[in-house]
Amino acid sequence: MKPLVVACVHGNEPYGLEVGRRLPPFFSFLVANPGAVEKNARFVDADLNRVFPGNAQGNQEERIAAALAQRLKGKFVVDLHSTSEPCPLFGIITKPCMLAAARRLGLQKVVFMTPAFAKGKALIDHCKGISLEVGPHDRKENAGEALACFDHYLEGKKSNPELFKVVGIVRGRGTPLIQNFVPVRKGECIAKDPDVYADKDFVPFLVGEKSYSDVLCLQAVATTSFG
Ligand SMILES: [Zn+2]
Structure with missing residues (x-):
């Protein structure tokens, strides 16, 4: 399945924009919250990654979530994030079946957010999703490290990550x-x-x-x- 790469669910995590500029044409790409990117803020009205499946009549992020939940349903989505503190690249999944995708992306660390902790309000809860995290936010290597995952995907190899x-x-x-x-x-x-x-x-x-x-x-x- 052709992956869709989603950048800037959080507007203050801008390395996703660079990933979009350098991404091989095989992958689809979208910027989730351009209004928050413009303000260099995590969000405008509410944290987008806490309001899925959204509300078409709600605030800015609730409206975005409603549109994305429709658009991403059933799709394989790689959701790009960054962290406040230094952090090696890792993946977060909320469905065990997404481990195969994590291996295809070459990840070395994968965290399973078990049902007790995944609240169903995040983007990856509403698609075949995996979140990539790397940090801190302004580290210049973030984009290159994320792009290496997409190169790995195209090579068709599988990693053997720590779980x-x-x-x-x-x-x-x-x-x-x-x-x-x-x-x-x-x-x-x-x-x-x-x-x-x-x-x-x-x-x-x-x-x-x-x-x-x-x-x-x-x-x-x-x-x-x-x-
Ligand atoms: Zn984030």
Whole structure:
């Protein structure tokens, strides 16, 4: 299935525009939220990735979501995002069947957002979707690293990624002392002011996302399959 690449669901994640300019012609491409890109803001009225399936009579992002939910239904979509903190490129899926697509894209890390954590409000919940995350937002290598995934796709090879599944969310407003995908041990101090200690062994990701004001990170554990 021919992939559709979606950039700028969040308007302050502009590397997706560069990916669009350099993407091989085989792939389709669209910019999800041009109004937010123009303002260099995550969103105009509401976080687009939290309002699917949208509302045709709603605010700006709800209207975009309603149109995209129709347009992307049943399609294979690669949804480009970036993170606040440094982060190796990884994929997020909400359906185990999307692991094959992640391997075709050459990903080295894939996180399965299990039904307890995937709320059905994100773009990838409404298509055959995979989100790519890399960061931080302004890092100049982001576009090149994402483009390497599309080259890998065209070569037809498959990677053998590390697999993770989400097991929790750490709430807190302190300064994180942890890094994306660097494992932490139970009892380790993972944030200061106020201090937070790890309740279990886990692998942190989406550490210190500025858009989630009360979330320190998400917790994942390594797994051998998503079945
Ligand atoms: Zn994003």
